[in-house]
Amino acid sequence: MPLLVLNFEEKGIDEADLPLVAYGDMLFDSPQIFGDKAEALGIICATCHNRSDIDNRFFIPGVSHRPGGADVDGGFFNAIFNDFQDDALDTPSLRGIRFTAPYGRDGRIASLREFTRNVIVSEFGGAEPTPFMLDALIAYMNEFDFLPNSKIDRFGELADRSDASVTRGEALFNAPFEGIAGKSCASCHVPATNFTDNRRYDIGSVNGNYDGSRGGQFDTPTLINVKYTAPYFHDGSLPTLGSVVDWFNSMYALGLEDGQRADLTACLETIGGADEPYERFDDKATPFALAFAELTTFATTLEALIPARDTFHANLMLDAVITDLRQDISAMGNRDRIDQVIELAVGLSAIRSAIDADNWDLAASEWQAFKIKKNRL
Ligand code: HEC
Ligand code: HEC
The missing domain is CATH 1.20.120 (Four Helix Bundle (Hemerythrin (Met), subunit A))
Structure with a gap:
């Protein structure tokens, strides 16, 4: 079971003293907020966003393209909302969600509140939530923190450079590449701002993936805790962090040697790691x-x-x-x-x-x- 890190708990506050947050926590676990079909199946926000993380065992035939993914606008839960596109998405983690706007993998919605209303009403066919319900869900989700990782400091830099491979990987992460027009990995995955720049790009990750997949733009995903959210990219098409590095290397002709790719991967695993990922x-x-x-x-x-x-x-x-x-x-x-x-x-x-x-x-x-x-x- 993934460890859930809530900001108020870290500050020593009891959820029972935060009724709005507690109500949002309850709604996050309640099929009653959805339409008949999702409710009958007992689907809750936490089914897919398990304790703010993901659940890679989630699979519904006709909804999921692979475990952990769902075509949330495919009409299964709400026929009116069917976009008739076979465009299942891999479920994103909601850890640190208050730092990772805009929302939706393609970053199409700036407001978490609007996104959440859309999830309930359009995607899962629920009744219009009351303003109090939306306030509560947002208040709760805004408490989702990243898993602490003592290997990086608050600027996103390595706290300890004793591992030579990881340290070389960090240098590569920050190095400009000609193949990406002089950008580095860090230009978009900005270490000091949770490894995202909160902007959208078409990095070419849709090409050749599958028919009917979405337009090419996605907002830069955070890399914090990324070690636990395989598979990668919007469609979960890359199984490991190593395969993401290989993808960038060939897509952008970065010219990285085997050893350098291993270093960059080791760095991603360190940046994306955590002191304690699971509930004990x-x-x-x-x-x-x-x-x-x-x-x-x-x-x-x-x-x-x-x-x-x-x-x-x-x-x-x-x-x-x-x-x-x-x-x-x-x-x-x-x-x-x-x-x-x-x-x-x-x-x-x-x-x-x-x-x-x-x-x-x-x-x-x-x-x-x-x-x-x-x-x-
Ligand atoms: C069937 C699985 C499933 C359920 C249930 C579900 N989600 Fe999601 N969620 C997803 C997928 C898939 C995406 C990516 C959708 C997209 O990009 O449009 C997503 C995206 C999100 C995002 C945006 C994350 C980001 O980084 O941009 C938020 C916020 C969110 N969901 C909240 C909720 C809430 C709140 C509920 C319950 C009311 C909920 N979800 C129920 C699968 C699910
Ligand atoms: C132009 C901005 C940009 C640059 C430069 C960039 N990325 Fe990304 N990165 C993105 C976007 C956008 C995605 C989401 C792609 C998708 O979901 O299809 C992404 C996805 C990823 C993912 C997968 C995250 C996940 O949760 O699925 C990893 C890992 C990653 N990038 C690492 C790197 C590394 C390593 C480099 C340098 C070689 C790099 N990125 C360079 C924008 C960028």
Whole structure:
């Protein structure tokens, strides 16, 4: 499971104290925001953008061209939006998304908010999200940080030059090449700004890939954490970082020798690496404990939604959390606690019924009761 690095956690803030972010986190995990087909399949943002990263096991025949990719405007989820182009894209990581505008691999949309609305409504056939829902999703995604990598400093330069091959690779990364009109890799993948210049280019990566693929422009992808997001390019056509280097070498006649290509690849692996890429589990920190902490955090948004008497957003959250809590019970390692967790799900259902009956006082007292039970667990 990829490690999720959230900016507020690094600052020592608890998500339960950030209701907007917690609500966005919940929406990111909720099929209810999508149209019938995606909802029935249980598709959520996190299906493809797994813990802000990617999921290379995702594959739906007719939607994916290869694992980890999807033709998001192919009409499978929303017939009206079908562009009738066979133009599946490899799912991009959302780590550091606030630094990597514009959005869409082709950088066609400047605003993350507009992009996100488009994902929900056009691509997945969902109902128009409320402004609060979009605020929440954006607030949450803006917390996605890159995985820390102590091998590079904050200017994107090598923190330690003891590895000769990586150091030679860095020099090549910064060296101007005649074949790219005097540019270096670093001209577009600017080290000091997260290895992107936030601009769009046609670098010739579409030519000869497949019929009906998109126009040639893509925005420069960041190279931070790139080690974990194979395959590469918009269509996932290059399997390894070495093959990307080979591609540039032959496409732009860079004239790199075998050893130089190995050095440049080693540099990309270092720039694109991380101190700890995956979540670590042990006896206490189990997948269930993680899911349970998440769900109860989502529920804390009731602290704001009940006083506001916000039926719509409270019910949306409760439906998502109740369904997930019931599902997660099956993954519980500690079978002794099952009854208590079921009791919590029942508690949330009681809040849901109280809200349906427009009895906000009862909803408030059921919520207090829920918190007590939860803390006892
Ligand atoms: C079926 C897989 C899938 C699901 C589900 C999905 N996405 Fe994506 N996402 C993609 C693909 C593929 C792209 C590239 C699309 C493009 O370039 O137009 C993408 C692109 C993005 C981007 C732009 C990233 C960038 O670097 O430009 C954002 C932001 C995003 N998705 C957010 C979301 C949100 C929020 C949800 C849920 C509401 C979601 N996605 C659901 C596959 C998915
Ligand atoms: C003119 C700007 C530009 C230059 C110069 C450039 N790149 Fe890129 N790079 C891009 C763009 C745009 C893409 C996205 C291509 C695509 O998705 O089809 C890309 C993609 C990549 C990727 C794949 C990232 C991913 O997540 O799929 C890597 C790795 C990469 N470049 C490394 C390099 C190296 C190494 C050099 C120097 C030899 C270099 N780039 C030179 C603009 C540039």
